Amino acid sequence: MYSYTDFDAAFVAERNRQFRAQVERRISGALTEDEFKPLRLMNGLYLQLHAYMLRVAIPYGTLSSAQMDQLALLAEKWDKGYGHFTTRQNIQYNWPELRDVPDMLDALEQVGMHAIQTSGNTIRNVTADHFAGAAADEIADPRPVAELLRQWSTDHPEFQFLPRKFKIAVTGAENDRAVIKAHDIGIQVVKRDGRIGYRVLVGGGLGRTPMIGKELSPFVALEDLLPYVEAVVSVWNLLGRRDNKYKARIKITVHEHGIDEIRSLVETRFEETRQAFGTAALELFDDIAAQFQPPAFRNAPTEAFDAAYETDPTFRAWADTNLSAHRATGYAIAQISLKAHGATPGDASAEQMRVMAQLARDYGHDELRITHEQNVVLPHVHKSDLPAIHKVLKAHGLATANIGRISDIIACPGMDYCALATARSIPIAQEIATRFDELKIENDIGELKIKISGCINACGHHHVGHIGILGLDRAGVENYQITLGGDATETAALGDRTGPGFPAEGVVPAIERIVETYMAQRSGPEETFLQTYRRIGMDPFKAALYGEEAGKKSRAA
Amino acid sequence: MPKPYTPKVITANALLEGDVIYLAADDRWVRALKDAEIFTDEAVAQVRLLDAQSRAAEAVGVYLADMEPTKDGPRPVHFREEFRAKGPSNHVHGKQEHA
Numbered sequence: 001m002y003s004y005t006d007f008d009a010a011f012v013a014e015r016n017r018q019f020r021a022q023v024e025r026r027i028s029g030a031l032t033e034d035e036f037k038p039l040r041l042m043n044g045l046y047l048q049l050h051a052y053m054l055r056v057a058i059p060y061g062t063l064s065s066a067q068m069d070q071l072a073l074l075a076e077k078w079d080k081g082y083g084h085f086t087t088r089q090n091i092q093y094n095w096p097e098l099r100d101v102p103d104m105l106d107a108l109e110q111v112g113m114h115a116i117q118t119s120g121n122t123i124r125n126v127t128a129d130h131f132a133g134a135a136a137d138e139i140a141d142p143r144p145v146a147e148l149l150r151q152w153s154t155d156h157p158e159f160q161f162l163p164r165k166f167k168i169a170v171t172g173a174e175n176d177r178a179v180i181k182a183h184d185i186g187i188q189v190v191k192r193d194g195r196i197g198y199r200v201l202v203g204g205g206l207g208r209t210p211m212i213g214k215e216l217s218p219f220v221a222l223e224d225l226l227p228y229v230e231a232v233v234s235v236w237n238l239l240g241r242r243d244n245k246y247k248a249r250i251k252i253t254v255h256e257h258g259i260d261e262i263r264s265l266v267e268t269r270f271e272e273t274r275q276a277f278g279t280a281a282l283e284l285f286d287d288i289a290a291q292f293q294p295p296a297f298r299n300a301p302t303e304a305f306d307a308a309y310e311t312d313p314t315f316r317a318w319a320d321t322n323l324s325a326h327r328a329t330g331y332a333i334a335q336i337s338l339k340a341h342g343a344t345p346g347d348a349s350a351e352q353m354r355v356m357a358q359l360a361r362d363y364g365h366d367e368l369r370i371t372h373e374q375n376v377v378l379p380h381v382h383k384s385d386l387p388a389i390h391k392v393l394k395a396h397g398l399a400t401a402n403i404g405r406i407s408d409i410i411a412c413p414g415m416d417y418c419a420l421a422t423a424r425s426i427p428i429a430q431e432i433a434t435r436f437d438e439l440k441i442e443n444d445i446g447e448l449k450i451k452i453s454g455c456i457n458a459c460g461h462h463h464v465g466h467i468g469i470l471g472l473d474r475a476g477v478e479n480y481q482i483t484l485g486g487d488a489t490e491t492a493a494l495g496d497r498t499g500p501g502f503p504a505e506g507v508v509p510a511i512e513r514i515v516e517t518y519m520a521q522r523s524g525p526e527e528t529f530l531q532t533y534r535r536i537g538m539d540p541f542k543a544a545l546y547g548e549e550a551g552k553k554s555r556a557a
Numbered sequence: 558m559p560k561p562y563t564p565k566v567i568t569a570n571a572l573l574e575g576d577v578i579y580l581a582a583d584d585r586w587v588r589a590l591k592d593a594e595i596f597t598d599e600a601v602a603q604v605r606l607l608d609a610q611s612r613a614a615e616a617v618g619v620y621l622a623d624m625e626p627t628k629d630g631p632r633p634v635h636f637r638e639e640f641r642a643k644g645p646s647n648h649v650h651g652k653q654e655h656a
Contacts, residue, residue: 027573029614047617049641050651080650095650097574344647415637416645424640425648444644476635 001064001353002291002368004112008054011155012109015116019043020102027099038369043124044115044395048419054093054101055118056108059091060128060146061169061370065357068368070111078104081350083345083353086166086337087410087459089127089370090118090526094417106536113530116154123153123177125374127169129178130371132335133294136325136381140189140196142172144289146282147226148325151288152226159233164248165239167205174490177374181213181492182206182464184250185232189477190219190411197221200371202232202262203254206458216266226281227273234273237267253494293295293366297328305383308390315390317443318401323386332383336376336393337400341437343428345411346374355396372461373410373449402543403504406448406515407433410461414454414471414477421454423471428452430509435508438513443514449488464488466530467514468495478504484514484541485533510545514517517544563623565602566593566631567609568641569616575643577652580609580618586616588643588652591630596621 004012009531011280019039026036044055056071063071073093075083077094078100086092096104108114118125126146133141149168153159159166169183180186184527186201197219204213220228239257241247254262308315324333336356338346348356356376360368363385367378381389393399402408412418414425429452436442451465456473462468466481480502484496502510517528519541522532533541542550567580578586579593587593596602602621610619622638624631633639644651 033617034614047570047575049637050577050644051570052611094645259575300605318620347647415640416647427647430647473637478636 001062002059002143002288008112009078009109009111009138012114012116015043016102016105016339019105019315019363023098023102034231038120041119042116043105044100044118045096045420046119048094048417049415050417051095052098052101053417054096055086055114055344056091056093056113056115056394057118058089058091058113058127058370059125059449060132060143061130061151061372062128062132062143063368063370064111065361065366065428065445067113068353068360070107070113070355071349072357074089074104074107075350075353076290077107082347084344084348084413085370085374085495087374087412087461088125089130089372090125091370091412093371094413117513119165121164121166123149123156123162123166123168125286126150126153126440127167127178127183127372129171129173129175129176130369130377131324131333131379132172132333132369133292135173135175135177136327137175138172138189138327139174139191140172141171141292142178142187142189143286145187145198145222146170147288147292148226148285149229151284152281159237162233162237162424163242164245166236166250167373168229176488176490176492177371179461179464179488179492180204182210182461182488185229186213187225187229192219195221196309198225200228201231203251203259205249205251206244206461206463206493207249208329208456208458209249209252209257210421210463212319212492212494213251214254216259216263217375221281221372223282224270224274227277228270230273230277231266235262235269239265250375281519290543292336294328295367297331297380298382300330300382300384302383305386308387311373314394315387315397316400318390318399319386319470319542321401321405321443327378328380330383332386333390334378334381334386335371335403337402338375338398339402339433340397341402341407342395342399342430342434344426348376352396352398354391355392355398359389359392375408383524404447404449405442406436406445406450407442408449409433409501410449410465412453412455412460414452414460418454418459421471422456422473423454423480424504425454425469425471428480428504431508432511435512441515443521444525445519446525446528448502448515450511451486451488454487461488463494464487464492465495466533467511472501480504480507480509480544482507484538485530487530498538498542499550513544514541517541562599563593563599564626564654565621566595566624566655567602567606567619567634568593568617568622568638569609572613572617574614575617580605588655590633594630595624596632597626597628642654 201213415421453460488497623634
């Protein structure tokens, strides 16, 4: 794992000192809110519906046990005993008081963390595949490149006042678990003639105008990556629409100018940036990569796992849904669901955070990951330790066996917390999860991803949910639009709207009708919801939701 | 006929805690909606709003919110104001903690 250099530590400490003084000046009245707002946003501090909210960066979703323990401390000491993990692998505290925030930032700095550039029109926290360094299907660990990009983008003097925010995600595998096609820049580690390089996508994004990212270059060599990405951001920085914040993201720039023109502008700019960069980045990369060496995996028998799998049905159900293939023999990647039925997606109590930190210390090479799907990962666990891990998780309400199932719902904070929201998300997620738990058909349904956003900005990724739910304000009443067929992976697709929206109390029945239709229409249990939808299309679902006539009308149209 | 004026309260977030606050008739910032002053006269509301907005060291984002007067005090016209007055629905946090 990457540890801060003296330079990093001094930089963060200096920023914290500056912010402490800014907070003092705001409280004394020396700064107005208009003057203070950009300063607090640069340090991750929002003012939400009921309180301030501090968003802390978890670069590429990787945490050590000591860092997780510190997040627990912040939750206990300065919040209400919990934190909320987000769809950008960050953590948000919903209740800090302004005076305490400088102390919170100092406490984060002690464990090599900060909240810099988690807001504002800057390059945001770089996200990555949460299975990085562990996945069996990986070409190379994406985190060294993510860290390189983080260092390059932090306080980058040219990119502190961009037209709008800018988000980068990196995956090291063909199977995209980092939603790279919905990012401003998506980077995929690829191999060509035995050489590692980077496929660069640009112009993806959700929000008001959802777009799937387009390929800008099939292969950028490591030594060219920073100057190339700098060229992309630099071209957009000049070309991006500053006249209209809804048209300022790079997806609109790419859409308006076309990918070919953007590519040509980037190539021209790249000739300049390449000269300026030299080889410093390459040396830095080697230093960074050395810190992401895989842990010393042990070679041990897995009988303990096999025995528990045979004899304990609860363990077996958990193992079937929450484990993924690890690159090392005898190992597994274990996901800890933060989606207990009826609970708030992504919330973890301080006690749960400490339990997960201790499990990582005892069994997981001191590493944890946060997924964009708002769960936690123990990336490197030996299978023989899994029964013991499961026992501890169970004792702390963390053993929900539902990864990838209908109750493993992504939900943004919605109007329960967010000042931008147009409707609530969390109660909808809670109701759906509770209902399908009662029906006991989750495992029969199989893989089905529901994603809920409480406004058009789409923090809940609803466009790429197999079932997407968007909460809106329709004439002063919460109303929910449903989309079907979205896909967040390498086969990314935006969902199609079913038709008119539903009132809050109509959402669960609508989801039930959609699921019933899928179950009735699927060719067999092995055909997933998304496959069935792609095969049969919208009509049967429309008919189920709005009556036969609607299905027919849509066929005729 | 001019459209009748929808009664309003003045609301904001407290600078230090971020908590939702309302302006009372005696110029204090209060935490409970029932204690807020309700304006039925647009001119009065606008003047009071200007005064409230000048109290930058106490309140952030001061604005007028639509209300319906009832015998128990102002009742929000829009659901967003209902949530602001009460707190989140997933945890008993915010104003509900002290209610």
